[in-house]
Amino acid sequence: MSCDLSVEIAGLRFKNPILTASGTFGYGLEFASWFDLGRLGGICTKGLSLEPLEGNPPPRIVETHGGMLNSIGLQNIGVRAFVAEKLPKLRQFQTHIIANVFGSCFEEYLEVIRILNDAEGISAYELNISCPNVKAGGMEFGNDPDEAARLTEACKRIARRPIIVKLSPNAGDIVRVARAVEEAGADALSAINTILGLSVDIYTRRPRLATGMGGLSGPAIKPIALRMVYQITHAVRIPVIGIGGIATVEDALEFLIAGATAVQIGTANYYDPLASIKIIEGLKRFCEQHGITTIRSLIGSLQMNERLA
Amino acid sequence: MSCDLSVEIAGLRFKNPILTASGTFGYGLEFASWFDLGRLGGICTKGLSLEPLEGNPPPRIVETHGGMLNSIGLQNIGVRAFVAEKLPKLRQFQTHIIANVFGSCFEEYLEVIRILNDAEGISAYELNISCPNVKAGGMEFGNDPDEAARLTEACKRIARRPIIVKLSPNAGDIVRVARAVEEAGADALSAINTILGLSVDIYTRRPRLATGMGGLSGPAIKPIALRMVYQITHAVRIPVIGIGGIATVEDALEFLIAGATAVQIGTANYYDPLASIKIIEGLKRFCEQHGITTIRSLIGSLQMNERLA
Amino acid sequence: MMRDHRVRILSNAPETLTYWRLRVRLSETIAIRPGQFVMARTREQWEPIWRRALVIYRAEEHAEGMDLEFLYKVLGRGTALLSRQRPGDELEMLGPLGNGFPHDADPDAEALLISGGIGLPALYLLAEALARDGRAVRLFHGEPTVEPERPLPFLDDFARVLEPEAITLATEDGSRGFPGLVTEAVEAYLERTRPGRAVLYACGPTPMLRRVAEIAAQRRLPAYVSLEARMACGFGVCLGCAVKTQFASEHMPHYRRVCAEGPIFRAEEVIWDEL
Amino acid sequence: MMRDHRVRILSNAPETLTYWRLRVRLSETIAIRPGQFVMARTREQWEPIWRRALVIYRAEEHAEGMDLEFLYKVLGRGTALLSRQRPGDELEMLGPLGNGFPHDADPDAEALLISGGIGLPALYLLAEALARDGRAVRLFHGEPTVEPERPLPFLDDFARVLEPEAITLATEDGSRGFPGLVTEAVEAYLERTRPGRAVLYACGPTPMLRRVAEIAAQRRLPAYVSLEARMACGFGVCLGCAVKTQFASEHMPHYRRVCAEGPIFRAEEVIWDEL
Ligand SMILES: Cc1cc2nc3c(=O)[nH]c(=O)nc-3n(C[C@H](O)[C@H](O)[C@H](O)COP(=O)(O)OP(=O)(O)OC[C@H]3O[C@@H](n4cnc5c(N)ncnc54)[C@H](O)[C@@H]3O)c2cc1C
Ligand SMILES: Cc1cc2nc3c(=O)[nH]c(=O)nc-3n(C[C@H](O)[C@H](O)[C@H](O)COP(=O)(O)OP(=O)(O)OC[C@H]3O[C@@H](n4cnc5c(N)ncnc54)[C@H](O)[C@@H]3O)c2cc1C
Numbered sequence A, B: 001m002s003c004d005l006s007v008e009i010a011g012l013r014f015k016n017p018i019l020t021a022s023g024t025f026g027y028g029l030e031f032a033s034w035f036d037l038g039r040l041g042g043i044c045t046k047g048l049s050l051e052p053l054e055g056n057p058p059p060r061i062v063e064t065h066g067g068m069l070n071s072i073g074l075q076n077i078g079v080r081a082f083v084a085e086k087l088p089k090l091r092q093f094q095t096h097i098i099a100n101v102f103g104s105c106f107e108e109y110l111e112v113i114r115i116l117n118d119a120e121g122i123s124a125y126e127l128n129i130s131c132p133n134v135k136a137g138g139m140e141f142g143n144d145p146d147e148a149a150r151l152t153e154a155c156k157r158i159a160r161r162p163i164i165v166k167l168s169p170n171a172g173d174i175v176r177v178a179r180a181v182e183e184a185g186a187d188a189l190s191a192i193n194t195i196l197g198l199s200v201d202i203y204t205r206r207p208r209l210a211t212g213m214g215g216l217s218g219p220a221i222k223p224i225a226l227r228m229v230y231q232i233t234h235a236v237r238i239p240v241i242g243i244g245g246i247a248t249v250e251d252a253l254e255f256l257i258a259g260a261t262a263v264q265i266g267t268a269n270y271y272d273p274l275a276s277i278k279i280i281e282g283l284k285r286f287c288e289q290h291g292i293t294t295i296r297s298l299i300g301s302l303q304m305n306e307r308l309a
Numbered sequence C, D: 001m002m003r004d005h006r007v008r009i010l011s012n013a014p015e016t017l018t019y020w021r022l023r024v025r026l027s028e029t030i031a032i033r034p035g036q037f038v039m040a041r042t043r044e045q046w047e048p049i050w051r052r053a054l055v056i057y058r059a060e061e062h063a064e065g066m067d068l069e070f071l072y073k074v075l076g077r078g079t080a081l082l083s084r085q086r087p088g089d090e091l092e093m094l095g096p097l098g099n100g101f102p103h104d105a106d107p108d109a110e111a112l113l114i115s116g117g118i119g120l121p122a123l124y125l126l127a128e129a130l131a132r133d134g135r136a137v138r139l140f141h142g143e144p145t146v147e148p149e150r151p152l153p154f155l156d157d158f159a160r161v162l163e164p165e166a167i168t169l170a171t172e173d174g175s176r177g178f179p180g181l182v183t184e185a186v187e188a189y190l191e192r193t194r195p196g197r198a199v200l201y202a203c204g205p206t207p208m209l210r211r212v213a214e215i216a217a218q219r220r221l222p223a224y225v226s227l228e229a230r231m232a233c234g235f236g237v238c239l240g241c242a243v244k245t246q247f248a249s250e251h252m253p254h255y256r257r258v259c260a261e262g263p264i265f266r267a268e269e270v271i272w273d274e275l
C-alpha cells in the first residue's frame, strides 16, 4: 500500500511536502542534471530583486559546528532575467515554482511581484521579509510586526498568486509577526530564515565574513527552528512551511509532526545535492512501514505535554 | 616569557578568564578529583533557590547536532544546604566562587541573597533571570527589560557582593535587557543562557523531553552566542562574561576578541571534564606563541567591518 | 580511580549479526566493581558530542596493565562511529563509573543473573566474582531469536566461569533453548526449585526489569536492576539521568542519578510508572 | 558527467611529513579535464558538514573502471578525518567539478607549470596532457623547506612524464634545489631563456599566484591561475565562493564563482586586491 504524500497549501496541491529552500537550490536548473525536478513538491527560487544584485565581497561563508554562516548579500540576476532566461526552462518540470521575492523598500517588493504576475509557470510568491529596509534605516522588515503586516497587505493587494511570508527568527517575537501577517492576509507562512551569528578569526582578529555578521543555517539550528515552527502553528490558522536544519527524513518528520504542512530543505542541498530526493524516498518508506495512508494524518500530531520548569 | 592571564570584573581579580558555567559543573566539588579547582578563574555554582527543588521528570536531556536540549528544572539542594555542606569545602580552593541565584518571585531572589550574604567564601552573585516568574504568570523575568531591571535593582540594594546578571537569548531583544540591567546597577553581565528548542520523537509523536521544550546548549549555539556577546559589549560599559558552546581554546579566544572579559565553559564539561583546564593551558600556549604579554590586550580587539547586505 | 583513560583498541569486530566485541588495552590496572561502566568516545570526536555509556564486560590484568572487553550493539551515530574504529586506534574512556552490583548482598543465597539482549555484558564480572566466592550462580539470558546455526560466543565466556547447565538461554520465538520470555524462564525455575534464599540481578530492557521486580516482590526475594538513561556526563553533574525512586538522595525527595547513585538500584526502590 | 561517486579507498597514507596520498577506485570511467576537482566526504560524515575540495591529481583507466589519486595536506577537521580513513573504506566524491586548465591555449608556446606547496596536484594531469601533445613543458615547484634526506616522491610522478631536467625544485630556505621563492626561479628561467612564447599555469598560495600574474603581465605572457575559496557546495549554487574579476558572468558585473567559472582564471581577470 502506497502512501498519499500530497498536501495542500493556499489552494495549491503539492505532490509531496518536500520543497527546496530559497538560496540553497540556485534557480533550480542547476539540479536538473542530478534528478528530475518534477519529483519535488516544490522549488523556492533564489531571492529575486528588481535589479540584478552583485552581492557582498568575499569571504561570504564560513563553516561552524553543525552549520554555516553566510552573507551572500542576496546576489541574484534580477527578476526580469529570471523570467526571461530561467523560468521558461524551469516551468517544464512538473513541480511548483515559488518565486522568493525581496526588496530594499516597499515599492520594490511590489514592482517585483508585478513583473512576476505577468509571467507564466509560477505557483506562489514567498516574501523574504528579513531584508534590511533601506527606507527605515536598514531595520529589517521582518523584525517589526506592523511593518511586516503593512508589507504583506500591500503585496497581497496586487499579487495574482498566493503569498507565503517567510519569517525571520531574529524578530523580537516571531509569533507576533506571524499573527500580524496572518491578519494582513498572508496565505501561508514559512519559517525560519537564518539566525544572525558571528565567527571570528583569532589570528587576524577580524570577522571571518567580510560583512561581519551572517546568517546561521544547517543542522545546528534545527531544535530552535522546530520550536518556532511549533509555536507559530499554534498561533495561526494558515499553513506553515517548516525550514531549518533539515537533513534527514527524521528531521522532516519532526517538523510535520510539530505542525508544519510542508518543509523546505536548505543547507543540506550543498553537501548532498540528492538530499531532497532521499528525504522524499525516506518519507514513502516511513509511511509504508508505519501503515500511514496519508501524510496529512501526521501533520500537527504532536502530543505536547507542557509542564513548567 | 609567560603571559598575564588575569582579568578584572566588578573589582574582583580573576587569575585567568576561564570560569565554569552554572549547572554544568555541579557544586564544583564533583570535579575536585579531576584537577585542582584552584587552577580555574572561577566557578559558577548550580543555580540555588530558597528551598531544595527536585526538578523535572525524566527524560530531561536529549542530544542534538552539535548540542543538547535540557529541561532539568533547576534541581538543586537549596541555598541553605549549599552554604552548610558544599561551601565549606569549596572555599578551600584558590578560586572565585560565584553563586548562581534564582527564584520564582522577587522575594525569593532576595531571600537567597540574604542567606548568601552571611556566608563566607563567595565572591559574587550571578542572577539567573531566565526563570519562569510564578507571580507574573510564568513569564520569564529575563524577557522583559523592565522586570529584569527592577529585579536587578532590588538585588543590588541588599547584596553585599557584586551582582552579575545572566542574560537570556530568548528575550525579545537581549541588548535592551542588557542596557536596562546595567542602568539598574548590575556590576557585570554574563551571556548567554540556553536557547529555547524542541526535539520530537517521531515514533511516539511526543517531545523527547518530558516537559516539552528545553534549553539548547553546546557548540551548535556558538555563533549565535558570540554575536550576542559582541552586540552586548558594544551596548554597555560593564564587563561581559561570554558563554555559549565554548569547547576549545579557539572558541574562548573568539569570545575574548569579540569583547568578553572572561568566559564560562558549559556543556563541554560533560563530555570532557578536563575541558576548562585544557582551555587554560591552551590560552597560555597561544599567548606565548603570539607574544601576548597580557590577555587583556586581546579583549575587545575585534576589528569589525560592518557592511550591509 | 575514575580517570579519562586513553586506551588502545586491540580488536573491534562483530561477533554475531547484532553484537560487537571491543577489546582495549589500559596502561594501568584499575579496580572495577561488577556492573560499573565507562563513558567512551573516539579521539577527536566532534559529533555526536556526548560520550556513550558502555558497561565493562570483562577485565584482565597483565604485565603491561589491563585489557578491558565490551559488548555492544550498533544502534545510532555513537555506536556506529565506534564500530568503525580499528585495532591501533585510540579511545577515551572515563571510568569506572557508577555504583556496581553488591555481590556480597546475601552470601548464602543463590544468585540468579537475568539479562535481556544487550543487558548481558553487565553481568559477566558479577558472575565471575560470585563464582570465585563459591556462590551458587545461574544465568538466564533472553533474546528475541537466535539463528540455530549461529552460536552466541559470549555465552561461552559465561560457560567458563559457571556450570554449563547453570546457563539458560530463552528465545521469544523458541528458536533455541527455553521458548518464551527470559522472565518466564526465571519463573519456571523458581517454581520448580523454590529456593529458600535467592538474589536476583538483572539488566535488560525496562519491561523485563519491571517484570523481574514483580517476580521478586511476589516471592519476597531481593532484586537488583541495572537501569538505563540518556547520559550527557556519566559522572553526576548534569542531572540529566535522573530517575524517580522511593528513597531520597542529597536533599532530593525522589530523584536519583542513574550514573552516580546507580545504575544499579534495588528493584523495590524504582517507581516503575515514572521511568 | 558530474555525479556523486561512491568510491573505495585503495590506499591512503602519508608520503612525506606534510603530504598524504589517497588512491580510490571508481566503478566507471569519467572524462576529466586537468585542474578539475571533486567535493569529498566520508560515509556517514556528520561533522564537518561541508565536503572538502580536492583536485584530481592523477587518473588511470583500467578494466574495472578508473583509479583516481589525490595529494592532500592535513590542515583541519576535514582533512584530519580523511586521513583516518583506511583502505576498503568508502568515500563520496561529487565531481568532476570546475572548468579545468585550457591546455590547448597556445599550441606552440612553452608551458611553464608553477606550483607552491599543495598547489602541485592541480598540475599533474596538465603536464601529462601537454607532454602527450608533444609540448615543451617545465615544472617549477616551491616548498618552504625540504629535508635533504627525504625525497618528494610525487616529483617522481612528474619525472615520468617530463624530462627530469625540466623540473625545478625551489626551497625558500635553500635546503634543496633553487634557493628562494618558486616565482624567483621562474623569473630566473625567463631571464635566462627569454622564450618568445610561453604560457604560465599556476596553483598555490595567493601571494605566489599574484606574483605569477605580475610576471606574466610584465612579459606579456598569458597566465592561468587556479584559485581557492571556501566552498559549501562546489557546484555553483551557494554563491559562497565568489571572487571579484574584471569580467562578468550571468548578469553579475564582477563576481564569479571559483567552483563553476573557476577554479582556473586568466591571471589578468583577477582583481587581486579584493581576494
Ligand atoms: C550504564 C549504561 C551502560 C551501558 N552499557 C552498554 C553496553 O555495554 N553495550 C551496549 O551496547 N550498550 C550499552 N548501553 C546503552 C548504550 O549507551 C546506548 O545504546 C548508546 O548510547 C546508543 O548510542 P547511539 O549513538 O548508538 O544511539 P543514539 O543515536 O544515541 O540512539 C539510538 C536509539 O537508542 C536510544 N538510546 C540512546 N541511548 C540510550 C540509552 N542510554 N538508553 C536508552 N536508550 C537509548 C535513543 O533514544 C534512540 O532511540 C549502556 C547504557 C547505560 C546507561
Ligand atoms: C578547487 C580546490 C581544490 C583543492 N585541492 C586540494 C588538494 O588537492 N589537496 C589539498 O590538500 N587541498 C586542496 N584544496 C584545499 C582543501 O580543500 C582545504 O585544505 C581543505 O578544505 C581544508 O579542510 P580542513 O577541514 O582540513 O581545514 P579547515 O578546518 O576547514 O581549515 C583549516 C584552515 O585552512 C583554511 N582553509 C580551509 N579551506 C580552505 C580553502 N578551501 N581555501 C583556503 N583556506 C582554507 C581555513 O580557513 C583554516 O584556516 C583545494 C581547494 C580548492 C578550492
Ligand SMILES: Cc1cc2nc3c(=O)[nH]c(=O)nc-3n(C[C@H](O)[C@H](O)[C@H](O)COP(=O)(O)O)c2cc1C
Pocket (backbone or CB within 6 Å): A021, A022, A023, A024, A046, A047, A070, A072, A074, A100, A128, A166, A192, A193, A194, A216, A217, A218, A219, A221, A243, A244, A245, A246, A264, A265, A266, A267, A268, D238
Ligand atoms: C547561502 C544561503 C543563501 C540563502 N539565500 C536566501 C534567499 O535568497 N532568500 C531567502 O528567503 N532565504 C535564503 N536563505 C535561507 C534559507 O532558505 C533557509 O531559510 C535557511 O538556510 C534555513 O534552512 P537550512 O538550515 O535548512 O539551511 C539562504 C541560506 C543560505 C545558507
Ligand SMILES: Cc1cc2nc3c(=O)[nH]c(=O)nc-3n(C[C@H](O)[C@H](O)[C@H](O)COP(=O)(O)O)c2cc1C
Pocket (backbone or CB within 6 Å): B021, B022, B023, B024, B046, B047, B070, B072, B074, B100, B128, B166, B192, B193, B194, B216, B217, B218, B219, B221, B243, B244, B245, B246, B264, B265, B266, B267, B268, C238
Ligand atoms: C544541563 C544544564 C543545566 C543548566 N543549569 C543552569 C542553571 O542552573 N543556572 C544557569 O544560570 N544556567 C544553567 N545552564 C546554562 C549554562 O550555564 C550555560 O549558560 C549554557 O549551557 C550555554 O553554555 P554552553 O553552550 O557552554 O553549555 C545549564 C545548562 C545545562 C546544559
Ligand code: FES
Pocket (backbone or CB within 6 Å): C230, C231, C232, C233, C234, C235, C236, C237, C238, C239, C240, C241, C242, C257, C258, C259, C260
Ligand atoms: S549523566 Fe550526568 S548526572 Fe548522570
Ligand code: FES
Pocket (backbone or CB within 6 Å): D230, D231, D232, D233, D234, D235, D236, D237, D238, D239, D240, D241, D242, D257, D258, D259, D260
Ligand atoms: S562553492 Fe557553492 S557556488 Fe561555489
